[in-house]
Every structure is written in C-alpha cells, then in structure tokens.
Amino acid sequence: MSEGFGFRSLHPTVVFVYYAGGITFGMLLFHPVLLAAAWLAAILVNVHLDGGREWRKWSIPMVAGFILILVTNPILSHRGRTVIAYWGDMPLTLESVVYGVTLAMSIVFVLTLFVSYRLVMTEQKFLFLFARVSPKVALVAMMAIGLVPRLRRRMGELMLVQRTRGVTVTEGPLAVRARNGARIVVTLLAWALEDALQTADSMQARGYGTGTRSSYFGYRFRARDGWTLGGLLFCAAGVVAAWGGGHGIMDIYPRLGSFRLSAGDVAAMVGYIGFLIMPLGLEWRDRRAWRILASNN
Amino acid sequence: MAHLSLEQLTFAYPDAASPAISAVSLAVEPGEFVVLCGPSGSGKSTLLRLLKREVSPGGRVSGAIALGGVPLQDWPARELAAQVGLVMQHPDNQLVVDTVEHELAFGMENFGLPRDAMRRRLAEMSGFFGLEPLLGRRTDELSGGQKQLVNLAAAIMLQPRVLLLDEPLAQLDPLAARELLGMIKRLNDEWGITVIMSEHRVDDLLPIADRVVRMERGRIVYNGDSRTFAREAWRRRDEHWDAWLPSVTRWALEHNAGELGRPPLTVKEARAWIVSEQASVRASASSVTHLSGGDSGQRQRAGVPLTRGDSDQWQSTEILLSKGDSDQWQHAEIPLTKGDNGHKAAGTPPILRADELFFAYDKKSPAVLRGLDWRIERGDWVALFGGNGSGKSTLLQLLAGLRDPLRGSVRLEGAPLARLKPRARFAAIGYLAQNPLLHYAHETLLADLTAAAARAGAANADQAARDIAGRFGLAELLRRHPHDLSGGEQQLGALAMTLLGQPQLLLLDEPTKGLDPYLKAALGAHLADIHRQGTTLLMATHDVEFAAAYANRCALLFHGEIVADGEPEPFFQGNVFYAPPIHRLIAGNGTTRQAAEVTPR
Numbered sequence: 098m099s100e101g102f103g104f105r106s107l108h109p110t111v112v113f114v115y116y117a118g119g120i121t122f123g124m125l126l127f128h129p130v131l132l133a134a135a136w137l138a139a140i141l142v143n144v145h146l147d148g149g150r151e152w153r154k155w156s157i158p159m160v161a162g163f164i165l166i167l168v169t170n171p172i173l174s175h176r177g178r179t180v181i182a183y184w185g186d187m188p189l190t191l192e193s194v195v196y197g198v199t200l201a202m203s204i205v206f207v208l209t210l211f212v213s214y215r216l217v218m219t220e221q222k223f224l225f226l227f228a229r230v231s232p233k234v235a236l237v238a239m240m241a242i243g244l245v246p247r248l249r250r251r252m253g254e255l256m257l258v259q260r261t262r263g264v265t266v267t268e269g270p271l272a273v274r275a276r277n278g279a280r281i282v283v284t285l286l287a288w289a290l291e292d293a294l295q296t297a298d299s300m301q302a303r304g305y306g307t308g309t310r311s312s313y314f315g316y317r318f319r320a321r322d323g324w325t326l327g328g329l330l331f332c333a334a335g336v337v338a339a340w341g342g343g344h345g346i347m348d349i350y351p352r353l354g355s356f357r358l359s360a361g362d363v364a365a366m367v368g369y370i371g372f373l374i375m376p377l378g379l380e381w382r383d384r385r386a387w388r389i390l391a392s393n394n
Numbered sequence: 395m396a397h398l399s400l401e402q403l404t405f406a407y408p409d410a411a412s413p414a415i416s417a418v419s420l421a422v423e424p425g426e427f428v429v430l431c432g433p434s435g436s437g438k439s440t441l442l443r444l445l446k447r448e449v450s451p452g453g454r455v456s457g458a459i460a461l462g463g464v465p466l467q468d469w470p471a472r473e474l475a476a477q478v479g480l481v482m483q484h485p486d487n488q489l490v491v492d493t494v495e496h497e498l499a500f501g502m503e504n505f506g507l508p509r510d511a512m513r514r515r516l517a518e519m520s521g522f523f524g525l526e527p528l529l530g531r532r533t534d535e536l537s538g539g540q541k542q543l544v545n546l547a548a549a550i551m552l553q554p555r556v557l558l559l560d561e562p563l564a565q566l567d568p569l570a571a572r573e574l575l576g577m578i579k580r581l582n583d584e585w586g587i588t589v590i591m592s593e594h595r596v597d598d599l600l601p602i603a604d605r606v607v608r609m610e611r612g613r614i615v616y617n618g619d620s621r622t623f624a625r626e627a628w629r630r631r632d633e634h635w636d637a638w639l640p641s642v643t644r645w646a647l648e649h650n651a652g653e654l655g656r657p658p659l660t661v662k663e664a665r666a667w668i669v670s671e672q673a674s675v676r677a678s679a680s681s682v683t684h685l686s687g688g689d690s691g692q693r694q695r696a697g698v699p700l701t702r703g704d705s706d707q708w709q710s711t712e713i714l715l716s717k718g719d720s721d722q723w724q725h726a727e728i729p730l731t732k733g734d735n736g737h738k739a740a741g742t743p744p745i746l747r748a749d750e751l752f753f754a755y756d757k758k759s760p761a762v763l764r765g766l767d768w769r770i771e772r773g774d775w776v777a778l779f780g781g782n783g784s785g786k787s788t789l790l791q792l793l794a795g796l797r798d799p800l801r802g803s804v805r806l807e808g809a810p811l812a813r814l815k816p817r818a819r820f821a822a823i824g825y826l827a828q829n830p831l832l833h834y835a836h837e838t839l840l841a842d843l844t845a846a847a848a849r850a851g852a853a854n855a856d857q858a859a860r861d862i863a864g865r866f867g868l869a870e871l872l873r874r875h876p877h878d879l880s881g882g883e884q885q886l887g888a889l890a891m892t893l894l895g896q897p898q899l900l901l902l903d904e905p906t907k908g909l910d911p912y913l914k915a916a917l918g919a920h921l922a923d924i925h926r927q928g929t930t931l932l933m934a935t936h937d938v939e940f941a942a943a944y945a946n947r948c949a950l951l952f953h954g955e956i957v958a959d960g961e962p963e964p965f966f967q968g969n970v971f972y973a974p975p976i977h978r979l980i981a982g983n984g985t986t987r988q989a990a991e992v993t994p995r
Contacts, residue, residue, distance in 0.1 A: 144661070220492075240490060243533065245532050246532075248532045254832055258796075258797050258825070258827045258832040260816065260820070260834075261820045261892075262845070262849060263817070263831070265816075268816060274884050278834075284834070284835045288831065288877070291487070291877045295482065295487035295488065296487050298480075299488035299545075301449055301475075302446060303475065303548065304448075304472060304475035304501060304505050305500075306551065307471045307472040307475055308506055310503050310506055311503050312509070313496060313499035313502065313503050313509065314496065314499075315509045
C-alpha cells in the first residue's frame with residue numbers, strides 16, 4: 098500500500114504521537130498478559146501495513162533476542178522467593194523467569210513497533226517534523242541521505258578500476274590489502290570533499306543562507322488526523338490514569354503475584370490496545386473503499 | 395543600456411603570476427544567447443563565476459561588472475541570487491537534496507517563499523520541463539541528462555533574468571546534450587532569458603548562438619555573430635581556431651576556398667548551399683572558373699569540385715562529398731588494412747574473443763548483454779557505438795576482465811580471461827574508465843605515474859614516469875593534485891598510467907567526453923601514435939566524428955548484441971543517426987534523389 102492510504106495517510110504529528118505513546122507505554126506497563134496482547138496488536142499493525150514482510154525480515158533477530166533475555170535473566174538474577182531448581186548451587190527462581198519473559202516481551206514488542214515505524218514514518222515525514230525544530234540540521238540530514246548511495250556507488254567504481262593498477266583489497270598479503278583499502282578510502286574522501294565544494298557552490302548559487310528558509314514539504318492536518326489524534330489522546334488518558342493508580346504492572350518481586358487482571362489492569366489494557374489499533378480503523382475504512390470501487394466495476 | 399556589462403575586468407587568483415582574466419569588456423543585451431568558447435584554461439569558467447557573485451573566486455579584481463546598470467557588489471544578496479542562475483558541468487555535484495521534487499523546491503525554500511507559492515511555481519515549471527513523471531524519484535537514480543535537466547529547472551525555479559551555464563553539456567551523451575540544449579534554447583526564445591554559456595560542442599551551438607565570444611589566455615579575442623566567427627576562424631588558418639568549426643561548415647569552406655559570405659552552419663544550410671552552387675554552376679560558366687580558380691594555393695586540397703559542369707547535379711554532389719570524406723579520414727593513418735586482419739585471423743586466434751557473453755547486474759534487472767559474440771583482431775581500432783544504457787561500458791568491463799560474465803567467456807589470444815592471473819590480465823589489457831579520476835589514487839600526478847611505472851616493473855620508476863609525462867605534455871603538471879587538473883589533462887594522465895603497463899589491447903570508455911576540440915585532436919594524435927606502434931584499440935564512444943576520423947572498424951551494440959560491425963565507410967553510409975554530419979548530407983541527398991525520381995513534377 099502506498100503513501101496516502103490508511104495509516105500512512107496520517108499527519109506526521111499524529112504518527113509521532115502514536116509511536117511516542119506506544120513506546121512510552123510499552124516501557125511503563127509491565128504485565129506479561131498485557132504486553133502479549135500489545136505485541137499481538139503491533140504484529141497486526143505490521144500485517145496490515147505490508148503483509149508482515151518487513152516484520153518477518155526482523156523476526157529471527159527478534160526471536161534470538163527474546164530467547165537470550167529469557168535465558169540470561171534467571172541466570173543473572175536470583176531475586177524472588179520461589180526457587181524452582183538449582184543449577185549447580187545457583188538457585189533459579191520463578192520470579193526471575195517470569196520477569197525475564199515479561200522483559201523479553203516488552204523489548205520484542207517495542208522492536209515490532211519500530212518495524213512499523215520505519216514503514217509509516219518516512220524520511221520526509223520525519224524531516225518535516227524535525228525541520229520545525231532545526232531547519233539546518235534537517236537539511237544536513239537530507240543531504241546525508243542523498244550522499245550515502247552516491248558514495249557507495251563511487252566506492253564500487255573506484256574499487257573496480259583501481260584493481261587494474263593493483264590497488265585492491267581482494268588479493269595479496271594482509272598488510273598490502275589494508276594499505277590499499279586505506280588508499281581507496283582516502284581517495285574517496287578527497288573526492289567527496291571536492292564534490293562537496295561544488296555542492297556548496299550550487300547551494301549558494303540558489304540563495305542558500307540569504308535569509309530565513311521556508312519548508313516546501315507540508316502535510317495538511319485533515320479531519321481524519323483530528324479524529325485519530327482525539328481517539329489516541331482519549332485512550333492515552335485512560336492508560337495514564339490506570340497506570341497512575343498503580344495498575345497495569347504485575348508484582349513479580351519479591352513474590353510472584355497473580356496473573357489475573359484486576360479491573361484497573363483491564364482498563365489499562367483496553368486503553369492501550371485501543372491506542373495501538375486505532376490507525377487500523379483507517380486501514381479498514383480505506384480498504385473497504387477499494388473493495389466497493391472494485392465491486393462496482 | 396546593456397543588461398550585463400563588463401568593463402576592463404581583470405582578475406588574478408591569489409598566488410598566480412598572471413591574471414586569469416585580463417581587461418575583458420563585454421556588453422550583453424537582454425535576451426541574447428552568448429556562447430563563450432576557447433581552449434581549456436582560457437578563463438571561461440572564471441569569467442562566468444565572476445558574473446555570479448555568490449560563487450566568485452577569491453582574488454584581485456579590478457574593473458566593473460554591472461547588472462541592469464547597478465554594480466554587482468551593490469545588489470542585495472537575495473535579489474542577486476534570484477537574478478542570475480547558474481548551472482555547472484557535473485550533474486551529480488549540483489544536486490543538494492534527495493528527491494527531484496525537493497531539489498526543485500530547494501531554491502525557493504532558501505528564499506523563504508510561502509508553501510502555496512512554491513507549490514504553484516513547482517507545478518508550473520515541472521510541467522514546462524516535462525519533469526512531472528520524475529518528481530517522486532530519488533535524484534541519484536536519474537540518468538546524467540535527467541540530472542542536468544533537474545539542475546537547469548532548479549536554477550530556473552528562481553526566475554532568473556540571466557542564466558550562466560558552465561559547460562553544462564560536457565558530461566552528457568550527444569542525445570541528452572541536444573535535448574538539454576533544446577530546452578535552453580526554448581528558455582531563451584520563449585522567456586527571453588539571457589543565456590551565457592561556455593561549451594565545446596560547436597556543431598550544435600553555433601547555429602543557435604546570437605553571439606560568439608572567444609577567449610584565449612584570459613582575453614577576448616573574438617566577439618561577434620556565429621557566421622562571422624566561422625569566417626574568422628577559417629581566415630586565421632590556425633588549428634586552434636579551425637578545430638572549433640562545425641564539420642559541415644569546415645567542409646563547405648574547404649570546398650569553396652573560404653570565399654563564402656554566409657558559410658553554412660547546419661546540414662540543412664549546407665544542402666541549400668550545394669543546390670544553389672550547382673544552380674549557379676549551370677547558369678554561368680564564368681562562375682565555374684571563379685570557383686575552380688579560387689585560392690587553391692592557400693590549402694592543399696586535391697582540386698575543387700564542380701568544375702565539370704555536370705549535367706547531373708547529384709552525381710557531382712557525390713564527387714564533392716567523397717572528397718570531403720577523404721579529408722575527414724586523412725589523418726587516420728591506418729597501418730593494417732582489414733584484408734590483413736582477415737588473413738591473420740585464419741592462422742592466429744583474435745587478440746580478444748567473446749563468446750556467448752551474458753550479463754545482468756542483478757536477478758531482477760533485465761540482462762545487459764544477451765549472448766554476445768565478438769572478435770577483436772590485432773591492429774583493429776574499433777569504435778563501439780550504442781545508445782545510453784545499451785551496455786557499452788559493461789561490455790568493456792567484461793572484456794577487460796573487471797567483471798565476470800554470468801555465462802560465456804572472453805579469451806585473450808585463445809586463453810580464457812578467467813584463468814589468467816589478474817596481474818597478467820590487467821597488464822595485457824589496458825582499461826580507461828569513462829571518468830578518468832577513477833584511475834588516480836595518490837596525492838600528485840607524479841606519484842600516480844610512478845606507482846603505475848613501478849607496477850609495470852620499470853627499473854627507474856621515477857624516470858619512466860617523467861618520460862611519459864613529457865611525451866603527453868604533462869611535465870609541467872607533475873606536482874599537481876589529480877583533482878586540480880583539467881578534464882583533458884586528467885584523461886591524458888590516466889592514459890599515460892595505463893600505457894606504462896604497455897598493454898597489447900587498450901579499451902577506452904568515452905575517451906573524448908568533455909574535451910575541447912583541440913584537446914580531442916591531441917588525444918586522437920596520441921592514440922594514433924599508440925596504434926601505429928601496434929596496440930589494438932577499442933573505444934566505446936558517442937563521438938561519431940572522432941570515430942570517423944580515426945577508427946578502422948565500427949560496431950553497434952543493441953539489445954545486448956553486436957548488430958552491425960564493419961569498416962567505417964559502409965557502416966556510416968548505412969546509418970542516419972550514428973553518422974557524421976557529412977554522411978547525413980549524403981544520406982539526405984540520396985533520399986531526396988529517390989523522392990525526386992518517384993514524384994512526377
């Protein structure tokens with residue numbers, strides 16, 4: 098799906114609020130059931146955005162991280178009353194196992210959110226937000242984004258041609274390879290600096306630095322942005338209220354509490370899940386528009 | 395009052411002994427199309443930069459520059475930046491941000507225009523430039539011609555009254571260059587933007603220029619209209635001037651001993667001239683004597699055509715044209731004829747042989763080469779033509795052993811390239827990339843040449859480096875950083891480095907790109923020299939005239955295969971696009987004749 102459709106059509110401010118809230122709450126709330134539900138919601142968002150392709154790409158490192166935390170937490174932390182086993186003379190407590198699971202869940206959940214962040218918050222949206230804070234830094238960021246592919250391509254060409262004169266990193270003794278690599282990098286950098294001078298000229302020629310700049314890229318704040326923002330803030334208020342009342346956090350140490358959700362926990366969870374799947378409403382709405390369009394033809 | 399006026403402008407770089415610009419006076423009227431020409435290093439770029447205050451080089455300036463009657467230094471910064479637009483040579487380096495749309499908006503952002511005004515102007519301009527389909531693209535994905543078009547549009551976005559262009563076409567292939575030039579011409583015609591452009595491609599430029607200004611060593615040596623320039627260049631009998639004439643013009647002047655009041659500048663004008671000449675030949679015998687009796691002593695030409703007063707005008711045209719052809723090729727000095735090659739090929743394997751070459755950059759992109767078979771014989775000087783992105787560069791890299799084909803093989807004298815050690819392979823096959831800067835990796839030209847000599851196994855690398863630099867006229871520049879050399883000097887330096895390895899076969903990718911006509915001739919002479927000494931040459935090129943002047947074999951790459959291959963003359967006669975203007979004159983006449991035969995009058 099493209100820009101301007103569903104979740105992606107939202108104003109950068111709304112997108113920013115969504116991710117800022119989603120990540121903050123993900124770190125504030127600490128209840129395995131709640132986090133598992135939130136994780137599922139985040140996966141659902143990913144699936145809606147691109148069929149889960151990007152998320153699958155990251156799934157192996159995420160699972161690896163999950164297992165790593167799961168395993169290391171009980172080994173490193175021996176807090177908790179309920180000892181379930183001994184490894185040598187090291188006690189493994191139920192509390193630290195559950196804590197590890199919850200922690201791993203919270204991290205994997207935040208990572209999942211980040212995967213969808215990369216899909217929704219394009220460079221342009223990010224820079225639009227950022228340009229208000231510091232136009233110059235935003236411009237530098239934009240130039241850097243343009244520079245990277247150029248440098249990479251030139252590096253490739255340089256290595257190809259320099260091979261003909263024996264400057265290569267693929268043959269010869271290690272010391273020679275290292276020296277050659279350094280030579281190529283130095284040449285590349287000298288070249289980049291030379292080019293940067295011309296880029297600077299081109300910027301000056303078009304009046305850069307003659308006064309205050311304005312920003313071309315604009316996103317209109319539409320009615321759907323208003324509604325979504327309102328909904329997000331409403332849910333967020335609910336979550337904050339529940340969290341302020343001490344809900345949404347499970348007692349683990351020193352003695353494992355109950356997994357059962359209290360009324361406050363349920364309120365936090367409903368608010369949070371509502372918050373996370375709020376943009377899906379737009380996805381559904383826009384998809385239905387397509388279906389109707391398709392069935393009419 | 396002149397729009398832009400320069401008075402006694404003199405400029406010297408801080409540590410230079412002599413001024414880069416000396417006592418230049420020039421007045422440009424609003425809406426004029428001025429072409430600045432002259433050899434590399436004659437001060438064209440410096441002059442253009444002095445006209446654009448934001449990028450003026452530091453140094454000692456005297457004299458005055460005024461825009462619209464107001465001295466340049468008295469203009470407010472913002473207004474001046476908008477008044478004068480600048481497009482430079484390298485398409486890549488002028489792009490500032492990541493997407494086309496944002497690049498076009500960049501200038502307007504700098505001026506703090508409100509968003510609505512920017513959108514409106516961008517919508518209008520992108521329509522004018524035909525850039526709408528590219529707006530969402532990343533600038534680094536565009537072709538060179540598209541990039542330069544974006545640069546031009548980005549400069550025009552600020553609605554300048556004067557457009558300064560510093561060799562904007564030098565890095566483009568002829569087709570893209572002509573398109574961009576058409577756009578510049580439109581801006582000049584339709585919007586009345588004053589254009590001051592420095593450029594080497596005289597063939598395309600002289601016909602459209604209102605004024606030609608020629609500079610030499612920082613001085614203006616000619617300032618007047620194109621036709622007078624053509625006559626003046628012919629009258630001077632100086633190779634430095636001569637090289638700047640469009641080939642059609644030179645051909646016409648040669649055949650009429652410089653007596654033309656209005657030398658033709660285009661193929662169309664040349665054809666009209668032929669027709670009118672022949673009409674006058676038929677009309678009066680006295681004009682024949684006049685033509686034939688002209689200043690034949692001034693230049694050795696084997697006689698003047700049109701002397702026979704042929705009844706068939708077309709026949710005489712062809713005689714006259716073939717004359718021009720032999721003039722074109724007279725400096726080629728081909729040591730081996732095609733017949734020799736054929737004879738040799740029977741006994742020894744060709745120096746390079748490609749079988750069933752197949753190559754693609756990645757799984758998803760279309761194949762660049764699709765089962766290409768080709769042989770290069772010893773003593774060949776092959777010119778390889780092909781459109782943009784047709785895979786000429788890729789083919790050269792495969793033949794040089796820089797890349798490996800997905801299928802198929804390249805054999806050097808019968809031995810597969812893949813089996814040869816890289817060192818032996820790169821010693822036997824010299825490769826000169828399109829961008830000569832890719833060959834440099836040291837701080838000075840001397841260091842680079844010395845490294846190349848040492849690798850080639852020279853006993854005294856330093857001496858070998860100095861020797862070859864002397865041969866190529868680079869001795870003065872040995873201490874320079876490669877980036878501080880001009881494009882032509884970089885090209886010669888890279889060629890020198892490659893030649894130190896004494897390759898049997900030299901592959902050149904667009905060797906004439908961005909060279910001024912005189913340097914091009916110098917490069918041609920060097921290559922002819924190498925060829926005479928027995929090196930086989932293969933050059934991928936867009937430069938049809940250069941190929942016509944030097945190559946002894948021409949080939950065309952299309953759809954990943956060689957679709958035409960043969961000696962230059964039959965090759966060019968079969969082409970309309972990949973043919974020098976002289977051949978277009980012939981081809982055009984042929985069709986006209988056929989048309990005349992079928993159309994009853």
